[in-house]
Amino acid sequence: MTPRSSKKPKSSAQSIPKVKEESILPFQPLPLFFPKPPFTNHKRKSFFLFLNIFLFLLQCTSLQEKPTEGYHNNTVTTEKVVQSKIEALQNSGIQSLSYMYLLGDGKIQSGKLGGDNKNSIQRFKIGSITKLFTGIALLQLQEKGKLKLDDPVSKFLPEIKEMLKSKPNLSEITIRDILTHQSGLPSDLASGFFLSPDASDMEVLDSFRGLSKRLSKIERIEPKKAHSYSNFGFSLLGTVIERTSGLGIEDYFQKEIFLKAGMKNSTLLEFHEGSELVPGYQGIFWKTKTSRPLIRDLTAGSISTTSEDMGFFMKSFFLSKKDKGLLSKESFAEFHRIQKGPISNFQMKLGLPVLIQELVGGGKTVLTFGHSGSLPPYFADLVYDPETETASFLAGNTLGLATGSIQPTNKEILHLIYEYKTGLTLESPPIADRKDQNKLDGFFGLYVSPFGVHELKEGNTPQLEIMGFDFDLIERENRFGTNLRLFFGLIPVKDKTIESFRIEFETWEGEKIFTLYSRDLAKGSIGFALHFQPDQPLPDKSYFTAYQTNDPYSLIPSVELKKDKRGFLFAIVTYSLGGMENKISLPCKMESPTTLRILGFGRNLGEPMELKTVNGKPVLVYSGIEFLEK
Structure with missing residues (x-):
């Protein structure tokens, strides 16, 4: 696809300063997954994960400094600098990079850099940016009187009443609870999340629609208790969309969103006449082509699209302010209104379900909006300002060190565009004053x-x-x-x-x-840490072993049950994402001789594990998967 701007990007052979290669962030705000670099040694991996936090914060420094050039109303300078940042990012190790930006004049600037196939239209996976489209669909259905966001989900999905409960008399879950990630539903149902890369569209749809039939064997906790990101919940919202609209989920997205926005090369499913999914790659120095990731949870993270289509989407979305776009102006305002969340969100701000960042420009508060999406090896990021109708979108197809620079680069581009449009420099707000001294007595x-x-x-x-x-x-x-x-x-x-x-x-x-x-990470946006006391009761020693699943596409291929150096019980859970594996150690407590509970609140915390013996051998059941002893 050729760029639509008047300034064509320079070829990769030209001298463009390369950006510093960084690891993928371990805490992207609300992506589909949190991928991590493939180090085999656990201690070495831990160091590099924390180093990622440092590198991300270091990258954000430039966003707080006033640019050396004047961008206000200077189209040539602004486009030149934006294009140089995009090219530098692509040259840093991303095989194909798709981009789009809006300068607030209604014109779409878009294109694709790199890649092997220069002739075909190639789509990129955008992961959890899909969730914005799911939120729009539900607001559309509310406008038509088909549902209300504060309706209990059980009104449209009665199967949810069959779910197991962590304690009696739990409150009903509303549609808004799921949209704002405070539903108390599991973060993911790992069993069947990834499908065979050769699965047909019909097989994907069957898996997606079969999720509601599995609810009777899945546990939920109290809603509105804590923020816990849930792909599982957003997949259930897809079923609500189908049942209330009377359309299949792909048909709904095509008719009510893609077609209305003029998005000709976008789809929830894989096969789309006239375009193809760009191949995915992984690797730091040498790029290896990966198989395409197919997921069951379509409305949580399955959209594939082009940069030009994302431009059409944002233009149509902004037209909602005039009642001429995808939503009414009332629904558009509700989408961007700061939603009430659990107090554990602290300073984190969510829309429906867009992430809101508070900045300062010209001495006044400025709210920018966005969402990132990671479906390895693809990663995408969208940020925008509804008031000035400016936006920036980046998507890459390579899981490697450079991918970690997509999000901060995209944020920097939006800041440049905002100054072009308004003449104001965006900065992070100062950290709020704290009057009382933070004492550590009793907190060790x-x-x-x-x-x-x-x-x-x-x-x-x-x-x-x-x-x-x-x-x-x-x-x-x-x-x-x-x-x-x-x-x-x-x-x-x-x-x-x-x-x-x-x-x-x-x-x-x-x-x-x-x-x-x-200053750049709102309090609560990466969760919080909960104090706990090691639980002395331990399961039978036969359960202290490594377990694995025979599913070659499993999100969680293995779990190991061990005693910590301090003597308490914990599980090492391995996640497999885009050909790379990441391990995380989580403390557990015994609720019964055969039931464990992962401690804490937040993503993948607070969930149960079951222990049993089959044919004299230990078996561990977690997230719908039956793990057998290795």
Whole structure:
């Protein structure tokens, strides 16, 4: 596809400064998955995962500094700089990169860099950006009187009443609860999530529609308790769309969204006349072609599209402000309204279900919106400002070090475009004042978060273990900061973004917790860590072993049950994403001789595991998968 802007991109052979290659972020805000680099040694992997946090924060520094060139109303300079950032990103190790941006003048600037096939129209997977389309579909159905967002899901999906409950008398789950990730539903049902890459569209649809039949064997917890990202819930919303509209899910998206927006090369399913899915690759220095990822949870993350189509989508979406787009102006406003969430969201802001970031421009608060999507080896990011009708979209097809730069580069592009449109520079807001001194008395001990186990250790200088490494805690502004030193203390970190990195210890609903955040990461956006006491009861020693599934496409290929060095029970869960594996250690407690509970709140936390014996051999059941001893 040739770019639609007047400034054509330079060829990759020209001298373009290369961006620094970074690892994929371990905490993308609301992606489909959180992929991690493929290191085999667990300790070495832990270091690099935490290093990713540092590198991401370091990348964001440029977003807080006023650009050296003037972009206001300067189309030539703005497009030149935006194109150079896109080209540098593609040249850094992404085999094919698709881009789109809107300068607020209604003209779509789009194109594709790299790749082997220059003639065909190639679609990119956008992962969880699909969730925005699912939210739009539900608002459309609300406009037609087919449903209300505050209706209980059971009104349209009575099978949900058959779900197992973590305790009696749980509240009903509403459609809005799922849209805002506070439903209490599991994060994922790993069993059957990935399908054979050779599966037909009909086989994918059968799997998608069969999910509701499995609800009677799945457990849920109290809704509105804590934020917990759920692909599982968004797949169920797809069934609600089918049942209330009377259309199949692909037909609905094609008729009510893609066609209305002018998106000719977009689809939930795989086969689409006139275009093809761009091949996916993985690798740092040498690129290996991967098989296409097919998933059951269509409305959680299956859309494939082109950059030009994403431009048509955003233009039609913005027209909703005038009642001439995909939504009424009332629904458009509701989509972007900050939704009420559980108090564990803290400063995190969600729309329906778009992620909202609070910035400062010209001394006033500016809200920007967006969502990222990761379906390895594909990664995509969309950010936009509805008021100025500016937007930026990037999508890559290569799982490797450079992929981690897509999101911060896209954010930087939007900031440049915003200055072009308004003359104002966007900055992260200052960290809110905290009056009371953060005391550590009574807070020492063990914590669990979506990143695993942490320990707060006493000493002249308290230390916090994060992903296997101890960091000194320094008192700052009635909170704590980390004394970050790269390469094991050899190089001190001097950076204003890193200097804003903060840790708060506090009490939440009677529980001791800590949160990590910075000027660029809202408090609560990467979850929180919950204090826990090791549970002494342990299962029979025969269950302490490694388990595996025979499903070659399983999201979770293996689980290992072990005792920690401190003697408490934990499970090592392995996730397989795009040909790469990531392990996470999660503490558990015994609820009965045959039932374990993963501790904590948040993604993949709080879920049960079942132990049983079959033919004299231990078996572990987790996320719908029966794991057998290796």
